[in-house]
Every structure is written in C-alpha cells, then in structure tokens.
Amino acid sequence: MSGTFTPMPGSAPLLRQVAAQSVMEARLMLRNGEQLLLAVVIPVIVLVGGVEAAKHVDFGLDQRPIDALTPGVLALAVMSTAFTSLAIATGFERRYGVIKRLGASPLPRFGLLAGKIGALFMVELFQVAVLSAVAFAMGWDPHAGFETVLLGLEALLLGTAAFASLGLLVAGVLRAEATLAAANLIYLLLMAGGAVVLPASAYGGAEHVLPWLPSGALGEAMRGALIHGDCYGQQQVILLGWAVLGTVLTARSFRWE
Amino acid sequence: MRYGDKTAVDALDLRVERNTITAVLGPNGAGKTTTLETCEGYRRPQAGTVRVLGLDPIKDRRDLLPRIGVMLQGSGAWSGARAMEMLNHIAKLHAHPLDTAMLADRLGLHDCGKTPYRRLSGGQQQRLGLAMAVVGRPEVVFVDEPTAGMDPLARRTTWELLTELRDDGVTVVLTTHYMDEAERLADHIHIIDHGQMIASGTPLELTRGGTATIRLVVTKPFPDGAPASLQAALGPQVEVTPISDVSLLVTGPADHTTLATVARWCEEQGVLPESLNLGQRNLEDVFLEITGRELEA
Structure with a gap:
C-alpha cells in the first residue's frame, strides 16, 4: 500500500527532538508579554533606576554603582527566567494537558526536561546580551579576563539549576493560578530582600543569613565573578545544595498531570 | 480499572482487528476514555492485560509511543502556540512525519494556521488534535470523541x-457517544456501559433481526x-397499532412475508398506499433494548 497515510512510524533522533522542544518553549516564553516584562524590562529598569538612585542614596557600595549593580541584575534575570517563568509556564502546561499530550509523543520525559533546560539557556542568553549591552552603554567596566566570563557562566549554570528545580517544585505541586501567584510573590520578595541585586552587606543585620538563600548565593557568586574575577567556592556549594534539595523534592512530588 | 471504590472499567474483553475502524460506543461515563487511556499507557490496569501491537503500554511504552497516535479529549496544546506551529512541533518529534500543510488543508485548518490555540473554535481545536494524532504516520490511532x-x-x-x-492501512480506534457516527464509520462496534461490554459486532450484526x-x-x-383484519392476516407475532383513519403502525419482524402481506391486504381492502416507511432497528434501539435507557441521555 502506498496511500498518503500509509504507516511509517518512528521517532526523530533524540537530540533533534530536544532541540525542537527547546526552541518551541523559548519562543513561547519570549512571545508572552508578561514573561518578557519579567525577563528583560524589569531588570533593565532595576539597573537604570539603581544607578540613578545611587547618585542620591548611599547603598554602601564599594564600587561605582554600575559595576556594583550589573552582576546582581544579571543574577536577577537568571532568577526571573529559571524560577518564575519556568514555574508559570510549567503550571499552565499541566493545566492545559500539554504535558499529557507530549507524554503520548515520542519525546521521553527526560527529553522534555532537557528541552526545558535548553529553553532556559536560550532565554538567558538573550537576557545577558540585552542587559550587558545596556550596562556597557552606561559605562560598565567588569573585571577583565577570560576567567571572568567562565566564572560568570558557572554562576549562571548553578543558579539556573537551583532556581529551575525550585520552580518545578512549585509548579508540580500547586494549581496553575496558585503557581502564578506564588512564583511572582517569591520573585518580588527575593528581588527586594534576597541580596540578589544589592550585596548582602547592604542589608545590615541580615548580612550573614542572606548568602544562604539561593538569591543571595547567586548574587554573591555573580559579583565575585564579574567584579573580582574570583570564585570563593562557598556560594557555588550553596547553589548546588539548593539544586540537589529542589531536585529531590521535585522528583518526589511532581505530578505531570 | 477502579477510581476509589468506583469501578470504571471491569472485565472488559475487547479485541481490535488491524486495518479496521473500531468504535467504542457508550453513554457518558461508560468507561470509554478510561479504556482508551489504558491502551495509551496513561493508566495501569489493576487487573488483566492490555496489549497494543503486541506491546505492553506501560512496560514497552517507549517502543509503543512512536507507533501510535493519540487524540485526547480537550486541549493538549500551549494556549499561546499558533495552530500550525503546534502541528509542526509535533511533526518534528517524528522520523517521517506527514506534510503538515497537506494535512492542515485536508482538515480545513489552513485558514487558522496563524491563530493562537486559545482563539481557535472548539471544532478547530478538535481537528488540530486529530492532525497531531496522525502527523507521525502511526500504525494505530486512538481518537477520543473526535467529533464532539x-x-x-x-x-x-x-x-x-x-x-x-x-483504507491506507491505519488501525483506528475511536470512542463516541453518537450512534450515527459508530454506525456510519465503524467496521466493528463495541457497546459498553458501566465499564462492561454489553454488545459487540459489525453494525449489520448488531442491527440485524x-x-x-x-x-x-x-x-x-x-x-x-x-x-383488526390486518392483524388477523399478519398473525400474532406482529402488532398492528392504528394511528389515524389513514395511517397505522406495524411492529414486528420487517421481513418479506410481512411486507407482502401488508401489500396484499391493501389490495383486498381497495386502499392505495401513499407511503410505506420501514424503520430499521438502529444502534439506539439496540442500546435501549439491552439497558432500558436512552444512549444520549
């Protein structure tokens, strides 16, 4: 038989499936107005506003405001995508049966997960490009050297792992609307009080607690990399710890449907 | 198959021949979706065995999935994805997908290719769901209430x-609560109710007699x-019910003898039939006879 619909089943190569899934999810994320606001617009406002504010208010920064704040804004961008955007997108995928539908496609579960991670990196790459361009235009002068780039990338990877596992934890347990509310609320709280944009030293008494939060650890790791070209190790271990904790809890509690 | 203490599907023995359209017909809540989802590997049966293409839908899931196509009841797409974007995405997960433009054209989706899923009409969403089920050129497609x-x-x-x-060699398994759909489309029909098979056969076998x-x-x-004189002519196994002074209803086996007797009786009485309508037993009647309930309640 050689009709139009004559069966010829088969899966695409796994890598191609994962790539397709990544591109699709990244495109949907960047198309969504709220997510774009979260990914790029808010970090740019925080950067520009923070540098302006530092002219009038003393944050106790040791560097020029643009040099002190840019690493934290990059950390904020990673947090917004890996945590908030991922949680909201996954929550609604569960609600609309997307995950169930993909569960009947050739894409295996770990391929779906790999696709999500790929999508996060694509969006983060876009964010880093936009934010760096804005920062350089404002006179950003990061620590010079190749190791700065590598350390920044390492902070981004570890931060993504920690926040993504926590984002999936929220999305896998709560209903879609509750996920939307919780992911935004946690983002706002961490942005304001989580030592992500401003260094922990700016928070007075909480200075020694905040670096243990994933937001504080990611912020400090970024600042270590981009201001001093240095990796202190402690923040990296903390981020890894959050990633392991988040992954274990998600693996136990996540419901695909 | 049980949910809590409610048994959704029980001791259902159902065989699907390759290269046929098989309809699982039953009222809402009969267990049709549960039956389908067990074949698709979404649900693990508490008792009994399920084999699709000789494979266990749970244990051999990875081998089975590329060979089957699934159309779920309701959604299954990102609300912000455009119709063609969604179809193309599913196509990319398969090795030898169909031409998506051709498929969209065949299903009348070409006008709404750029429309986000959430703004498609219910019927368009259904047809996109069907397109997604067949785009990977599966051997078996499971479609749940395809035309609801x-x-x-x-x-x-x-x-x-x-x-x-x-006709091209795909095995189609569909659920429906529309008896006309099953009757017109299916080669084999399994009627289920309360999770149990109550009748099974070709449309002809089910409606015969x-x-x-x-x-x-x-x-x-x-x-x-x-x-009274027609009743006497037809004998006791047939019932004659007067409706008006120009019409009456004959209920019984509508075979040659009955028809010939009615015609001969008209001649004897000197009346000319204006119309003679045969009401063939349909699946609705079959369901009504077995369960005492209407199918589409």
Missing part, C-alpha cells in the same frame, strides 16, 4: 479522513375494522 461539538461539515471532513486512514416498524399511510380512510 463539531458542526456537520467538520464532522464529515473528520469522518472522511478517518476512513482514508483505514429484532423488531422493526412499518408505518403505512394510505390515500383515503381505511374501511371499518381495517386494523
């Missing part, structure tokens, strides 16, 4: 596609005592 809520044109388009799939009706309307009023 569709307008007549979209319904016919869907039926034509399912028939062509079968049993009672039928003949509605007779004549051009001028019957002579006095007409129903």
Whole structure:
C-alpha cells in the first residue's frame, strides 16, 4: 500500500527532538508579554533606576554603582527566567494537558526536561546580551579576563539549576493560578530582600543569613565573578545544595498531570 | 480499572482487528476514555492485560509511543502556540512525519494556521488534535470523541479522513457517544456501559433481526375494522397499532412475508398506499433494548 497515510512510524533522533522542544518553549516564553516584562524590562529598569538612585542614596557600595549593580541584575534575570517563568509556564502546561499530550509523543520525559533546560539557556542568553549591552552603554567596566566570563557562566549554570528545580517544585505541586501567584510573590520578595541585586552587606543585620538563600548565593557568586574575577567556592556549594534539595523534592512530588 | 471504590472499567474483553475502524460506543461515563487511556499507557490496569501491537503500554511504552497516535479529549496544546506551529512541533518529534500543510488543508485548518490555540473554535481545536494524532504516520490511532461539538461539515471532513486512514492501512480506534457516527464509520462496534461490554459486532450484526416498524399511510380512510383484519392476516407475532383513519403502525419482524402481506391486504381492502416507511432497528434501539435507557441521555 502506498496511500498518503500509509504507516511509517518512528521517532526523530533524540537530540533533534530536544532541540525542537527547546526552541518551541523559548519562543513561547519570549512571545508572552508578561514573561518578557519579567525577563528583560524589569531588570533593565532595576539597573537604570539603581544607578540613578545611587547618585542620591548611599547603598554602601564599594564600587561605582554600575559595576556594583550589573552582576546582581544579571543574577536577577537568571532568577526571573529559571524560577518564575519556568514555574508559570510549567503550571499552565499541566493545566492545559500539554504535558499529557507530549507524554503520548515520542519525546521521553527526560527529553522534555532537557528541552526545558535548553529553553532556559536560550532565554538567558538573550537576557545577558540585552542587559550587558545596556550596562556597557552606561559605562560598565567588569573585571577583565577570560576567567571572568567562565566564572560568570558557572554562576549562571548553578543558579539556573537551583532556581529551575525550585520552580518545578512549585509548579508540580500547586494549581496553575496558585503557581502564578506564588512564583511572582517569591520573585518580588527575593528581588527586594534576597541580596540578589544589592550585596548582602547592604542589608545590615541580615548580612550573614542572606548568602544562604539561593538569591543571595547567586548574587554573591555573580559579583565575585564579574567584579573580582574570583570564585570563593562557598556560594557555588550553596547553589548546588539548593539544586540537589529542589531536585529531590521535585522528583518526589511532581505530578505531570 | 477502579477510581476509589468506583469501578470504571471491569472485565472488559475487547479485541481490535488491524486495518479496521473500531468504535467504542457508550453513554457518558461508560468507561470509554478510561479504556482508551489504558491502551495509551496513561493508566495501569489493576487487573488483566492490555496489549497494543503486541506491546505492553506501560512496560514497552517507549517502543509503543512512536507507533501510535493519540487524540485526547480537550486541549493538549500551549494556549499561546499558533495552530500550525503546534502541528509542526509535533511533526518534528517524528522520523517521517506527514506534510503538515497537506494535512492542515485536508482538515480545513489552513485558514487558522496563524491563530493562537486559545482563539481557535472548539471544532478547530478538535481537528488540530486529530492532525497531531496522525502527523507521525502511526500504525494505530486512538481518537477520543473526535467529533464532539463539531458542526456537520467538520464532522464529515473528520469522518472522511478517518476512513482514508483505514483504507491506507491505519488501525483506528475511536470512542463516541453518537450512534450515527459508530454506525456510519465503524467496521466493528463495541457497546459498553458501566465499564462492561454489553454488545459487540459489525453494525449489520448488531442491527440485524429484532423488531422493526412499518408505518403505512394510505390515500383515503381505511374501511371499518381495517386494523383488526390486518392483524388477523399478519398473525400474532406482529402488532398492528392504528394511528389515524389513514395511517397505522406495524411492529414486528420487517421481513418479506410481512411486507407482502401488508401489500396484499391493501389490495383486498381497495386502499392505495401513499407511503410505506420501514424503520430499521438502529444502534439506539439496540442500546435501549439491552439497558432500558436512552444512549444520549
């Protein structure tokens, strides 16, 4: 038989499936107005506003405001995508049966997960490009050297792992609307009080607690990399710890449907 | 298959022949979706075995999935994804997908290719779901209520596609609560109710025999005592019910003898039939006879 619909089943190569899934999810994320606001617009406002504010208010920064704040804004961008955007997108995928539908496609579960991670990196790459361009235009002068780039990338990877596992934890347990509310609320709280944009030293008494939060650890790791070209190790271990904790809890509690 | 203490599907013995369209027919809540989802590997049966293409839908899931196509009831797409974007995405997960433009054209989706999923009409979402189920060129497709809520044109388009799939060598398993859909489309029908099979066979086998009706309307009023004389001519296994002075209803086996007797009786009485309608037993009657309930309640 050689009709139009004559069966010829088969899966695409796994890598191609994962790539397709990544591109699709990244495109949907960047198309969504709220997510774009979260990914790029808010970090740019925080950067520009923070540098302006530092002219009038003393944050106790040791560097020029643009040099002190840019690493934290990059950390904020990673947090917004890996945590908030991922949680909201996954929550609604569960609600609309997307995950169930993909569960009947050739894409295996770990391929779906790999696709999500790929999508996060694509969006983060876009964010880093936009934010760096804005920062350089404002006179950003990061620590010079190749190791700065590598350390920044390492902070981004570890931060993504920690926040993504926590984002999936929220999305896998709560209903879609509750996920939307919780992911935004946690983002706002961490942005304001989580030592992500401003260094922990700016928070007075909480200075020694905040670096243990994933937001504080990611912020400090970024600042270590981009201001001093240095990796202190402690923040990296903390981020890894959050990633392991988040992954274990998600693996136990996540419901695909 | 149980949910809590409610048994959704129990001791269902169901076989699907390759290269056929098989309909699982039953009222809402009969266990149709549960049966399908067990075949698709979404649910693990508490008892019994399920094999699809000789594979265990749970244990051999990874081998089975590329070979089957699934159309879920409701959604299954990102609300912000455009129709064609969604179809192309599913196509990319397969090794030898169909040409998506051709498929969209066949299902009348070409006008709404750029429309986000959430703004598609219910019927368009259904047809996109069907397109997603067949785009990977599967050997078996499972479609759950494929035409629920569709307008007549979209319904016919869907039926034509399912028939062509079968003709091209695809095995189609569909659930429906529309008896006309099962009767027109399916090669085999399994009627289930309360999670149990109550009847099974080809449409012809299921509707053969049993009672039928003949509605007779004549051009001028019957002579006095007409129903009684027809009743006498037809014998006791047939029931004659007068409706008006020009029409009556004959209920019983609508075989040659009955028809010939009615015709001969008209001649004897000197009345000319204006219309003679045969009501063949349909699946609705079959369901009603077995369960005492209407199918579409």
